[in-house]
Amino acid sequence: MNNLLPNTKLDHIAYAVRSTDSAMKMFGIMYPKTTLYKAVEKNQNVLITYLSNETESHRIELVEPIGEDNPVKNMLKTKETVMYHVGYRVTDFNKGINILKNNNFLMITTPFETTIEPGIWACHFFNPQCGIIEIVGEKNE
């Protein structure tokens, strides 16, 4: 099968968490370095924390809800932490959007420029075989 999105890289694994601080105590065992702490992502009404370590290039993203209208609130009704999505960095964001839409992925968020990384766009998709994924990248206009 052809790679329709060449140079795609695993960027992060995201967990929805009720408490970033509680989750950090556990994830910190494997990912002790905090590169971003509770930064507000206005587009999603969530707090983002990034954890990393010296051997892996991907990050752990902790997503804590704030306010009522956010994508993770319902997931956390009965659980402290839920595996939320896998984030991939693509070289051409618009191409990524089109390829996923044309390959039976359901777009579940409107593409948005991230507050935490200006110039970087993000969009979430769902497919029953893959679960929820996110693509992040620059728009090549």
Place this chain on the structure above:
Amino acid sequence: MNETLTKIKKILASEQFNITDEIDENTIIKEITGWDSLLHLTFMFEIENKFNIEITPEQIKEIKSISTLIKIIEQK
């Protein structure tokens, strides 16, 4: 019975969802027994495919009842 509703009920009764609750236009989707956010996305995915329509992220948030879903499907 409305043809769209019949098709929606068939999807929900399928092995994939296995919903045994009584479904009608007034059903609030999140109140269906065992419903959760992942099942909701799977349902939206099936609706797109079975009705051959595109559902926008805004509509996914908007679809809270079967009547709204029917309206959106029939507008496409």
